[in-house]
Amino acid sequence: MNTSVGxxxxxxxxxxxxxxxxxxxxxxxxxxxxxxxxxLPAMFLGMALFLGDNEAGGITSGMTIIFSGLxxxxxxxxxxxxxxxxxxxxxxxTLLRCRAVPHGMIGYTVGKTVHILLMSVLxxxxxxxxxxxxxxxxxxxxxxxxxxLVWVCLLGLATLASIGAIIGALISNPRLVVGLAMLPVxxxxxxxxxxxxxxxxxxxxxxxxxxxxxxxxxxxLRAALFPAEALAAGEFGVAxxxxxxxxxxxxxxxxxxxxxxxxxxxxxxxxGSRVQAAREEAMKRAY
Amino acid sequence: xxxxxxxxxxxxGALASGIPAETVLRVSGLRMNxxxxxxxxxxxxxxxxxxxxxxxxxxxxxxxTTIEILEGFxxxxxxxxxxxxxxxxxxxxxxxxxxxxxxxxxxxHGAWRVRDLLHHFGRFYAPYSKTDHVRPHDTGVLxxxxxxxxxxxxxxxxxxxxxxxxxxxxxxxVGRPEVLFLDEPTAGFDPRARRDFHDLxxxxxxxxDTTILLTTHDLDEAEKLADRILLLAGGRIVADGSxxxxxxxxxxxxxxxxxxxxxxxxxxxxxxxxxxAELYAQHGEDLTDLRVSRPxxxxxxxxxxxxxxSGDAERAADEFTKEIR
Numbered sequence: 126m127n128t129s130v131g132x133x134x135x136x137x138x139x140x141x142x143x144x145x146x147x148x149x150x151x152x153x154x155x156x157x158x159x160x161x162x163x164x165l166p167a168m169f170l171g172m173a174l175f176l177g178d179n180e181a182g183g184i185t186s187g188m189t190i191i192f193s194g195l196x197x198x199x200x201x202x203x204x205x206x207x208x209x210x211x212x213x214x215x216x217x218x219t220l221l222r223c224r225a226v227p228h229g230m231i232g233y234t235v236g237k238t239v240h241i242l243l244m245s246v247l248x249x250x251x252x253x254x255x256x257x258x259x260x261x262x263x264x265x266x267x268x269x270x271x272x273x274l275v276w277v278c279l280l281g282l283a284t285l286a287s288i289g290a291i292i293g294a295l296i297s298n299p300r301l302v303v304g305l306a307m308l309p310v311x312x313x314x315x316x317x318x319x320x321x322x323x324x325x326x327x328x329x330x331x332x333x334x335x336x337x338x339x340x341x342x343x344x345x346l347r348a349a350l351f352p353a354e355a356l357a358a359g360e361f362g363v364a365x366x367x368x369x370x371x372x373x374x375x376x377x378x379x380x381x382x383x384x385x386x387x388x389x390x391x392x393x394x395x396x397g398s399r400v401q402a403a404r405e406e407a408m409k410r411a412y
Numbered sequence: 413x414x415x416x417x418x419x420x421x422x423x424x425g426a427l428a429s430g431i432p433a434e435t436v437l438r439v440s441g442l443r444m445n446x447x448x449x450x451x452x453x454x455x456x457x458x459x460x461x462x463x464x465x466x467x468x469x470x471x472x473x474x475x476x477t478t479i480e481i482l483e484g485f486x487x488x489x490x491x492x493x494x495x496x497x498x499x500x501x502x503x504x505x506x507x508x509x510x511x512x513x514x515x516x517x518x519x520x521h522g523a524w525r526v527r528d529l530l531h532h533f534g535r536f537y538a539p540y541s542k543t544d545h546v547r548p549h550d551t552g553v554l555x556x557x558x559x560x561x562x563x564x565x566x567x568x569x570x571x572x573x574x575x576x577x578x579x580x581x582x583x584x585x586v587g588r589p590e591v592l593f594l595d596e597p598t599a600g601f602d603p604r605a606r607r608d609f610h611d612l613x614x615x616x617x618x619x620x621d622t623t624i625l626l627t628t629h630d631l632d633e634a635e636k637l638a639d640r641i642l643l644l645a646g647g648r649i650v651a652d653g654s655x656x657x658x659x660x661x662x663x664x665x666x667x668x669x670x671x672x673x674x675x676x677x678x679x680x681x682x683x684x685x686x687x688x689a690e691l692y693a694q695h696g697e698d699l700t701d702l703r704v705s706r707p708x709x710x711x712x713x714x715x716x717x718x719x720x721x722s723g724d725a726e727r728a729a730d731e732f733t734k735e736i737r
Contacts, residue, residue: 146528398476
């Protein structure tokens with residue numbers, strides 16, 4: 126009767142409700158709503174509405190700004206938020222508490238995934254829905270475009286979240302994590318042709334950018350949002366969606382494999398006295 | 413389970429039948445090194461089903477390390493450890509479902525409501541429920557048991573320190589554990605909460621046959637709660653016995669105090685009964701305010717720790733274990 130599959134499934138169900146409860150908790154926390162959901166969408170929407178009228182070759186500057194905003198948000202939510210959450214919850218004992226119950230780590234992982242996913246979907250809709258309605262030129266390119274929008278966002282989030290989890294697990298001080306996770310996010314977004322064409326960059330830097338997933342998320346989203354003829358005429362060229370899917374899938378698999386090992390190691394090293402030590406350390410900093 | 417088996421396994425049965433209850437926790441030669449520092453230098457201990465054991469010792473003696481090794485949260489350097497038939501380093505999830513761990517909480521799950529969190533952690537135990545051992549505890553009943561019913565819908569970050577600690581205890585026992593580990597459970601409790609907690613511990617040990625291992629700095633608490641007290645100093649168990657056994661060992665002298673007329677007298681003796689009899693024979697009805705005090709657990713503790721600190725721990729430990737066994 127007690128098969129291990131059944132036991133795991135019970136923990137997965139508990140994890141699902143955990144994610145929903147945490148999401149509800151986030152929604153009722155004004156500070157989190159403001160910083161986590163509203164700030165970035167409002168910023169990019171504002172820019173797009175005020176500066177979005179220029180058009181060159183079938184692409185309005187509004188479209189470019191919304192596109193940059195989407196990629197930035199995927200990167201921030203996936204990498205920086207995940208890294209910070211993991212580091213914080215290891216320090217404050219959340220992880221340890223989950224580890225003390227049977228199959229608790231399954232519950233924790235599922236819960237965290239659901240929570241971050243719901244949060245990201247909400248935050249991105251808050252940017253995308255008003256943009257589709259009010260910003261000139263922003264439109265989804267047919268069914269293929271709509272589909273691409275969904276899978277690029279999900280795959281991109283999954284990839285970056287596993288990288289974020291690795292960063293969060295490796296850095297012990299959660300106050301350092303924000304900075305240390307933001308830095309690579311900013312650099313990668315900067316060199317991946319999200320805010321300005323890559324042609325300005327030296328060739329070797331372009332190659333570096335193309336190794337990392339953010340460049341490919343950009344490629345995918347461009348194909349979803351920009352008309353093909355405009356892309357073909359511009360400096361980006363038409364995106365190779367199958368290639369995008371392949372690279373992102375490879376990154377996701379790699380990320381999951383490494384993240385799983387690193388998180389296991391982190392969980393093994395979590396104990397009450399380490400949480401206690403972190404607490405005393407935090408008290409000394411007095412905040 | 414037949415009544416005969418139950419008699420052989422449970423504590424109540426053991427008391428009634430004289431057959432010792434089953435051993436659920438066995439540690440021998442446990443060593444722990446952090447780098448070149450040796451924290452545990454060969455700890456031996458056992459616990460039977462339904463026993464309440466208090467682990468005492470100065471800060472840094474290795475109490476928390478010992479508990480964390482038993483909980484499976486820390487890998488030991490050497491020694492044999494058996495908790496409920498498994499090595500904690502390789503304990504599976506079924507094994508974990510039979511343990512309760514009361515953690516020191518800080519600010520985790522601050523946005524959760526008390527009832528939601530307790531219910532959430534209870535869910536993980538449901539697949540391990542058996543007809544004669546239903547898991548988990550009903551959330552409402554458990555909230556009532558730890559006195560948090562009126563705070564059930566409060567967010568955890570709004571609880572006071574003592575209320576949080578009670579929630580920690582509730583989460584620790586939500587799966588109806590067979591062995592419960594508590595690391596300084598009553599830190600920050602007011603006297604009322606402390607009394608409630610003690611009642612809960614008695615209840616768990618007597619009615620549920622839970623084996624409880626707790627650390628504390630409160631010697632009165634240890635004396636009140638524990639069937640057996642272990643004193644950990646210098647990485648070893650330097651004393652192991654019931655509170656009474658320990659008191660009778662440390663200093664053989666009791667203190668007799670009395671008043672005759674206006675005069676208060678104090679006398680230390682190893683035969684207090686005879687001394688009292690002599691006093692009565694001598695003074696008769698003039699003898700008032702008579703008080704005989706045995707050495708307290710605090711005296712035992714201070715003496716042992718002092719011996720350890722003066723570098724005499726090994727001899728002291730040998731002496732004690734010889735006398736007790």
